[in-house]
Amino acid sequence: QVHLFESGGGSVQAGGTLTLSCEVTGVNISTYCLGWFRQVSEKNREGVGIMDGTGDPSVADSVKGRFTISRDIAKNLLYLQMNNLEIEDTAKYYCAAPATPFPPGPCIGTMLLGGIGMNYWGEGTLVTVSS
Numbered sequence: 001q002v003h004l005f006e007s008g009g010g011s012v013q014a015g016g017t018l019t020l021s022c023e024v025t026g027v028n029i030s031t032y033c034l035g036w037f038r039q040v041s042e043k044n045r046e047g048v049g050i051m052d053g054t055g056d057p058s059v060a061d062s063v064k065g066r067f068t069i070s071r072d073i074a075k076n077l078l079y080l081q082m083n084n085l086e087i088e089d090t091a092k093y094y095c096a097a098p099a100t101p102f103p104p105g106p107c108i109g110t111m112l113l114g115g116i117g118m119n120y121w122g123e124g125t126l127v128t129v130s131s
Helices: 104-112
Strands: 003-007 010-013 018-025 034-039 046-051 057-059 067-072 077-082 091-097 125-130
Touching (some): 003 091, 018 034, 034 104, 046 077
Antiparallel strands (some): 034 046
């Protein structure tokens, strides 16, 4: 069974840095598409970035140059390093995985579609950025 558990959220001032972690069990992250998503209350969920099964990361244009996705295969951990945080980055952040390994193209598609295609989700971790 697949489980994902996010950690690392918190409160930070604008311009600050946070690193989120996602502990993944039940799949081998070296072969799986994994993604980071965020949501603000009732707004649509937004794709932040993905790490495809080949280890190639992609991030959304809204965070490009500030956010970086990486993974530790030995620990089955996915990371989201967030630099130069902005107030607009305030959201609950989730990591997610599909039911089966995706090729790179569909993996990026899940990011662009706000998580459609992802079957397993963590509980999320809250990030609050203040001025």
